[in-house]
Amino acid sequence: xxxxxxxxxxxxxxxxxxxxxxxxxxxxxxxxxxxxxxxxxxxxxxxxxxxxxxxxxxxxxxxxxxxxxxxxxxxxxxxxxxxxxxxxxxxxxxxxxxxxxxxxxxxxxxxxxxxxxxxxxxxxxxxxxxxxxxxxxxxxxxxxxxxxxxxxxxxxxxxxxxxxxxxxxxxxxxxxxxxxxxxxxxxxxxxxxxxxxxxxxxxxxxxxxxxxxxxxxxxxxxxxxxxxxxxxxxxxxxxxxxxxxxxxxxxxxxxxxxx
Amino acid sequence: xxxxxxxxxxxxxxxxxxxxxxxxxxxxxxxxxxxxxxxxxxxxxxxxxxxxxxxxxxxxxxxxxxxxxxxxxxxxxxxxxxxxxxxxxxxxxxxxxxxxxxxxxxxxxxxxxxxxxxxxxxxxxxxxxxxxxxxxxxxxxxxxxxxxxxxxxxxxxxxxxxxxxxxxxxxxxxxxxxxxxxxxxxxxxxxxxxxxxxxxxxxxxxxxxxxxxxxxxxxxxxxxxxxxxxxxxxxxxxxxxxxxxxxxxxxxxxxxxxxxxxxxxxxxxxxxxxxxxxxxxxxxxxxxxxxxxxxxxxxxxxxxxxxxxxxxxxxxxxxxxxxxxxxxxxxxxxxxxxxxxxxxxxxxxxxxxxxxxxxxxxxxxxxxxxxxxxxxxxxxxxxxxxxxxxxxxxxxxxxxxxxxxxxxxxxxxxxxxxxxxxxxxxxxxxxxxxxxxxxxxxxxxxxxxxxxxxxxxxxxxxxxxxxxxxxx
Numbered sequence: 001x002x003x004x005x006x007x008x009x010x011x012x013x014x015x016x017x018x019x020x021x022x023x024x025x026x027x028x029x030x031x032x033x034x035x036x037x038x039x040x041x042x043x044x045x046x047x048x049x050x051x052x053x054x055x056x057x058x059x060x061x062x063x064x065x066x067x068x069x070x071x072x073x074x075x076x077x078x079x080x081x082x083x084x085x086x087x088x089x090x091x092x093x094x095x096x097x098x099x100x101x102x103x104x105x106x107x108x109x110x111x112x113x114x115x116x117x118x119x120x121x122x123x124x125x126x127x128x129x130x131x132x133x134x135x136x137x138x139x140x141x142x143x144x145x146x147x148x149x150x151x152x153x154x155x156x157x158x159x160x161x162x163x164x165x166x167x168x169x170x171x172x173x174x175x176x177x178x179x180x181x182x183x184x185x186x187x188x189x190x191x192x193x194x195x196x197x198x199x200x201x202x203x204x205x206x207x208x209x210x211x212x213x214x215x216x217x218x219x220x221x222x223x224x225x226x227x228x229x230x231x232x233x234x235x236x237x238x239x240x241x242x243x244x245x246x247x248x249x250x251x252x253x254x255x256x257x258x259x
Numbered sequence: 260x261x262x263x264x265x266x267x268x269x270x271x272x273x274x275x276x277x278x279x280x281x282x283x284x285x286x287x288x289x290x291x292x293x294x295x296x297x298x299x300x301x302x303x304x305x306x307x308x309x310x311x312x313x314x315x316x317x318x319x320x321x322x323x324x325x326x327x328x329x330x331x332x333x334x335x336x337x338x339x340x341x342x343x344x345x346x347x348x349x350x351x352x353x354x355x356x357x358x359x360x361x362x363x364x365x366x367x368x369x370x371x372x373x374x375x376x377x378x379x380x381x382x383x384x385x386x387x388x389x390x391x392x393x394x395x396x397x398x399x400x401x402x403x404x405x406x407x408x409x410x411x412x413x414x415x416x417x418x419x420x421x422x423x424x425x426x427x428x429x430x431x432x433x434x435x436x437x438x439x440x441x442x443x444x445x446x447x448x449x450x451x452x453x454x455x456x457x458x459x460x461x462x463x464x465x466x467x468x469x470x471x472x473x474x475x476x477x478x479x480x481x482x483x484x485x486x487x488x489x490x491x492x493x494x495x496x497x498x499x500x501x502x503x504x505x506x507x508x509x510x511x512x513x514x515x516x517x518x519x520x521x522x523x524x525x526x527x528x529x530x531x532x533x534x535x536x537x538x539x540x541x542x543x544x545x546x547x548x549x550x551x552x553x554x555x556x557x558x559x560x561x562x563x564x565x566x567x568x569x570x571x572x573x574x575x576x577x578x579x580x581x582x583x584x585x586x587x588x589x590x591x592x593x594x595x596x597x598x599x600x601x602x603x604x605x606x607x608x609x610x611x612x613x614x615x616x617x618x619x620x621x622x623x624x625x626x627x628x629x630x631x632x633x634x635x636x637x638x639x640x641x642x643x644x645x646x647x648x649x650x651x652x653x654x655x656x657x658x659x660x661x662x663x664x665x666x667x668x669x670x671x672x673x674x675x676x677x678x679x680x681x682x683x684x685x686x687x688x689x690x691x692x693x694x695x696x697x698x699x700x701x702x703x704x705x706x707x708x709x710x711x712x713x714x715x716x717x718x719x720x721x722x723x724x725x726x727x728x729x730x731x
Binding site: 049186226 | 271272275585621624626630631646660661667670671672674677678681684696700705708710712713714715716721722723725727730731
């Protein structure tokens with residue numbers, strides 16, 4: 001792996017709650033990619049979640065308490081990296097707003113925001129990674145998760161790195177920028193609407209005839225995998241980091257080794 | 260209009276199951292969305308124009324009193340009258356009084372969302388004045404006895420076949436007995452039926468997209484030209500609009516017009532941009548005998564200086580709903596009140612109260628596409644989040660939802676306890692999942708999820724558990 005900088009950046013990995021609980025493989029893939037990029041990686045033990053379930057439910061008091069915990073856990077690192085555009089966007093754009101007017105915490109939130117990045121865009125834009133040493137025989141399609149796309153402008157970075165995966169061909173999803181209907185607590189609170197949205201998404205994904213669906217956010221991936229599996233689709237679903245790190249030996253999301 | 264916003268979930272279920280609606284909405288998605296995208300890409304300065312338009316609107320909102328006073332002064336100077344109305348009731352009554360002053364039995368109407376906001380039609384009907392909608396979309400839904408489902412395409416939820424049926428059913432009395440199916444024939448038939456009504460009407464009511472402080476003019480933009488006939492062929496022209504529509508000069512209006520049509524339909528300009536300045540003057544060949552502008556506040560001024568003020572920049576282009584995946588799944592009627600889609604989710608709670616409208620700002624994934632395409636860069640997700648906070652504080656949302664969030668937050672605020680609880684829970688779920696092929700087809704605590712999709716099972720041990728045990 002090529003890196004521009006010789007400086008060993010000390011990265012605090014914000015694992016994100018869904019990766020921590022559902023898909024530890026993505027966490028280990030992130031660690032591998034960061035180490036390969038020449039960074040040192042630490043995982044602060046006092047992290048839990050970025051607070052979006054509370055924030056998007058209108059529970060500001062709990063959100064602030066969770067945000068203060070996250071800020072305190074990560075403010076000593078050179079960079080904070082999360083394998084999720086949604087959680088990175090929360091730290092980067094919403095924490096500073098949350099503490100507007102509370103001078104001390106606003107300053108700490110802004111300082112954290114300035115060094116927070118989503119994993120793939122960190123690799124390309126900050127660590128200067130131009131290629132990965134990974135192989136995958138087959139075709140993949142890619143869903144642009146909303147927060148990463150619109151809050152962090154992540155679009156071509158994952159495609160650029162996927163282009164260097166040996167044997168991989170990309171079949172673009174025409175509706176790659178359309179929300180899959182996950183939306184955090186939305187998918188439970190407005191389940192009928194959410195299912196309708198993800199059903200349309202699944203239809204579009206199947207139409208690409210790709211072998212594998214990738215994205216950068218576990219929430220969207222669980223949602224789309226759940227629908228594809230319910231429909232009996234053979235398409236495998238993985239986090240993009242798994243492919244970039246060459247860690248596709250684990251069963252895909254929603255599958256087991258002996259199906 | 261009677262709010263049905265509390266019925267959002269049921270209405271959504273019905274809408275999703277309606278194949279006609281699905282077809283109509285998919286036409287909207289492929290039509291307007293693609294057209295807007297081409298229009299935006301076709302003009303290098305489009306993004307810069309949006310910035311200028313945003314700055315202009317912010318300036319107006321900061322000086323609203325000045326521009327409104329100036330507008331009134333100019334209207335009066337042209338021989339017209341401005342009627343400021345604080346509430347919907349006041350605006351309705353003012354318009355009815357004007358209709359009575361002119362002895363009106365029938366009134367023709369151009370499209371106006373403010374007229375919908377004040378529920379003008381049922382009020383006029385109840386008081387013996389018959390309103391006739393002249394905008395094709397409004398005419399269609401008037402025949403169908405339905406409210407609009409989109410702010411620029413009121414009948415966008417109807418398929419061509421449904422319109423054919425409606426005209427066939429209602430136009431027989433005009434001697435039109437053939438069921439037409441070609442869009443052009445349908446438009447022509449509606450035009451013929453409506454033509455005589457313009458001449459018969461005593462008052463013409465239109466909305467206004469803009470009020471120009473410099474000249475005292477009102478402007479409507481349409482693609483049918485119906486507004487022109489509505490206002491020119493009647494003894495009086497009554498404009499119903501709201502205070503946030505004022506713009507300083509004609510030059511400023513042209514700035515906003517350049518982003519309006521591109522955002523709305525992808526056109527460079529709407530087919531008609533009609534300026535109305537006062538009543539018919541001596542020597543004019545035509546024009547209305549009287550010119551009245553009814554200007555509604557209805558709580559808008561309460562938004563000034565609040566975190567929700569940005570909503571007042573809205574120019575009603577409809578781009579937010581055209582691009583909203585929730586709107587495109589459930590249609591406009593599901594929102595249950597006048598303004599649907601993301602702008603409705605931001606506006607309606609202000610008019611209806613958060614208790615009544617709490618579903619609307621909650622029924623969003625915050626995907627951010629509305630804000631991305633809004634020509635006025637209104638931070639719609641942020642405004643929806645403010646409403647969610649108000650709903651949470653007032654304990655409006657379901658008890659189970661608040662309990663769920665609070666319980667989760669209790670653990671998320673306590674890392675050690677969180678670690679312990681998640682470690683146990685994920686081990687159990689992982690083990691249960693591994694014997695079920697890696698996913699659950701139903702889960703008692705997440706039935707909303709598993710009704711329409713499987714729940715992928717967790718891998719088992721949490722990342723933190725494995726990391727802390729030294730795994731790398």
